[in-house]
Amino acid sequence: MKYYPTIGIECHVQLATKTKLFSEVDNDARHKEPNSCVSPVDYALPGMLPRLNGEAVRLAILAGRAMNCEINASSRFDRKHYFYPDSPKGYQITQFYHPIIGEGYVDLPSGGKVRIEHAHLEGDAGKLTHFDSYSLVDLNRVDTPLIEIVSMPDIHSAKDAHDYCKELWRLMIFAGVSYGDLYNGNMRFDVNVSLAPEGSNELGTRAEVKNLNSFRSVERAVEYEIKRQSKILDAGEKVIQETRGWSDATGETTGQRSKEEAKDYRYMPEPDIPPINLSEEFIATESAKLPLMPKDYREKFGEIIPHDTLEILLDYPQLMRKIAEVAGVLPEEFNSGHTQGRSAKPTVPSQTSSATPAIKLLSNLFASVLLAEEKSAEYLNDLPAGKQLGDLAEMNAKKELSSTATKEVFLRLFDPQMRNKDTRSIAKELGVIQENDLGALEKIVDAVLAKPETQKAQEDFRNGEEKVIGFLVGQVMKESHGKANPSSVQEILRKKLA
Amino acid sequence: MDINCETIEHLASLSDFSLSDEEKTSLTNDLQNIIKYISQLDELNTDDVAPTYQVFEMENVWRNDEIVKQDANREQLLALTKEEKDNQIKVPKVL
Numbered sequence: 001m002k003y004y005p006t007i008g009i010e011c012h013v014q015l016a017t018k019t020k021l022f023s024e025v026d027n028d029a030r031h032k033e034p035n036s037c038v039s040p041v042d043y044a045l046p047g048m049l050p051r052l053n054g055e056a057v058r059l060a061i062l063a064g065r066a067m068n069c070e071i072n073a074s075s076r077f078d079r080k081h082y083f084y085p086d087s088p089k090g091y092q093i094t095q096f097y098h099p100i101i102g103e104g105y106v107d108l109p110s111g112g113k114v115r116i117e118h119a120h121l122e123g124d125a126g127k128l129t130h131f132d133s134y135s136l137v138d139l140n141r142v143d144t145p146l147i148e149i150v151s152m153p154d155i156h157s158a159k160d161a162h163d164y165c166k167e168l169w170r171l172m173i174f175a176g177v178s179y180g181d182l183y184n185g186n187m188r189f190d191v192n193v194s195l196a197p198e199g200s201n202e203l204g205t206r207a208e209v210k211n212l213n214s215f216r217s218v219e220r221a222v223e224y225e226i227k228r229q230s231k232i233l234d235a236g237e238k239v240i241q242e243t244r245g246w247s248d249a250t251g252e253t254t255g256q257r258s259k260e261e262a263k264d265y266r267y268m269p270e271p272d273i274p275p276i277n278l279s280e281e282f283i284a285t286e287s288a289k290l291p292l293m294p295k296d297y298r299e300k301f302g303e304i305i306p307h308d309t310l311e312i313l314l315d316y317p318q319l320m321r322k323i324a325e326v327a328g329v330l331p332e333e334f335n336s337g338h339t340q341g342r343s344a345k346p347t348v349p350s351q352t353s354s355a356t357p358a359i360k361l362l363s364n365l366f367a368s369v370l371l372a373e374e375k376s377a378e379y380l381n382d383l384p385a386g387k388q389l390g391d392l393a394e395m396n397a398k399k400e401l402s403s404t405a406t407k408e409v410f411l412r413l414f415d416p417q418m419r420n421k422d423t424r425s426i427a428k429e430l431g432v433i434q435e436n437d438l439g440a441l442e443k444i445v446d447a448v449l450a451k452p453e454t455q456k457a458q459e460d461f462r463n464g465e466e467k468v469i470g471f472l473v474g475q476v477m478k479e480s481h482g483k484a485n486p487s488s489v490q491e492i493l494r495k496k497l498a
Numbered sequence: 499m500d501i502n503c504e505t506i507e508h509l510a511s512l513s514d515f516s517l518s519d520e521e522k523t524s525l526t527n528d529l530q531n532i533i534k535y536i537s538q539l540d541e542l543n544t545d546d547v548a549p550t551y552q553v554f555e556m557e558n559v560w561r562n563d564e565i566v567k568q569d570a571n572r573e574q575l576l577a578l579t580k581e582e583k584d585n586q587i588k589v590p591k592v593l
Binding site for chain 2: 017024025034035039040045051054055056057076081082083085130133134135136269273274277278
């Protein structure tokens with residue numbers, strides 16, 4: 001039988017705050033010793049008082065606005081009880097009843113739309129490492145601020161599940177709320193999959209695959225679940241509602257435990273943390289800090305940059321911002337249009353049309369030259385100045401730089417020592433500026449035409465041997481030490497030999 | 499609310515406690531009494547009263563996002579646990 005899959009995704013995003021959600025210790029535990037970023041609050045020692053990190057509230061507002069969500073004026077925390085060694089408190093502080101982020105939606109690049117049910121702030125759990133007869137607990141990750149983003153069941157294919165997760169990742173890194181380092185677990189996905197016979201209005205029983213940490217595993221896990229559940233339904237059996245784990249190695253999901261019922265978490269209001277009450281003005285001020293987002297770049301550059309190139313560059317906020325800077329689309333100008341209202345459409349300055357060649361050139365250089373470089377990751381952290389890249393584009397447009405020379409100068413610009421030099425002097429030092437001065441070129445052409453070894457070629461050309469023009473252009477190029485613009489040279493030659 | 503031996507067993511399993519039959523009986527009694535005592539509040543009509551989430555009228559108690567050196571160090575905190583290994587807390591196998 002044919003089945004229609006319905007997929008909902010919960011995504012945990014670690015926020016890029018300096019300190020944890022409820023304690024004043026270092027939140028960035030990458031490359032740090034186990035249990036070295038831990039305070040008595042994280043240890044849940046008796047009498048410890050958690051204190052809310054204001055920056056986490058601000059980042060949550062930005063994350064919410066990035067997903068076109070309402071920001072709730074009033075939100076508060078609850079305790080979710082469970083017993084496990086990754087949580088010394090015996091409960092997680094989360095927002096069950098009144099989350100900070102309300103309804104919204106995420107547009108997929110393919111044109112689809114996934115509604116956001118809500119998103120809430122909560123603390124992460126510690127990390128367990130399992131051995132044969134024991135487990136070890138590292139509490140560095142305890143109460144790292146998270147927002148958990150809960151989608152509506154609007155996804156119906158493995159591909160859309162992949163695209164939704166990737167788009168969420170982009171929204172979070174463009175908004176600057178998370179480092180988005182998937183390898184280090186900055187974003188983790190739980191995927192609910194259910195199948196119903198095609199045409200049926202009822203949803204089937206769902207299984208949840210937990211803790212996926214790449215877009216590819218989300219896609220593969222959904223594909224696997226659709227196959228697994230189809231087989232069960234075809235055999236006339238029932239899908240069990242359960243939590244399943246995913247193995248990248250085997251490409252399979254396996255049952256973990258039957259889902260605990262919600263009431264078993266015994267949610268209760270968190271008495272230690274007073275509620276968050278946000279004024280309209282505060283929400284508006286914080287929302288206005290949202291920089292240009294992927295959809296803005298698609299809107300602005302979609303007709304200038306080829307689709308595939310743009311989608312590659314949209315994985316790199318730094319590169320898109322640099323292109324926008326060179327194109328004169330400054331984030332500041334852009335942001336004045338942002339408000340809390342959903343209808344607020346950003347207006348983009350129109351003077352960018354003259355910047356079209358620069359946008360085309362830079363997007364191409366970034367996508368096919370920079371990202372192909374071995375040191376590209378290093379380069380991304382220290383990009384050339386906007387003026388340097390703008391000048392590069394201008395020199396290229398005026399044909400002062402050939403496409404090869406443009407690439408050479410472009411890569412040279414990434415040398416940190418070049419940061420205070422202007423592009424023209426760098427190109428001069430490299431000796432790659434093309435001679436376009438027609439007077440100067442003519443002199444070189446005349447010199448070449450006066451040489452005895454070019455006489456035969458000139459005669460052949462006059463007798464209709466078209467291809468010898470290449471030889472003559474080559475001679476001029478040699479004479480100019482490669483700096484002449486070949487098409488200008490050919491033009492002059494043809495005039496002179498006519 | 500009906501508190502019986504099964505309620506206690508359920509709660510114990512959620513917290514991974516093992517209880518003797520004696521403890522189960524006495525805890526059932528204790529919890530019954532506590533619930534009974536608190537249930538006196540049910541006599542009040544609270545139809546028009548908003549739920550109380552917060553007894554102090556505080557809001558937005560936020561701190562700055564700055565790292566502060568902690569008084570307790572890792573060694574002191576690890577010393578509070580029953581067993582440690584490689585600077586981590588060692589617990590019985592849980593998965």
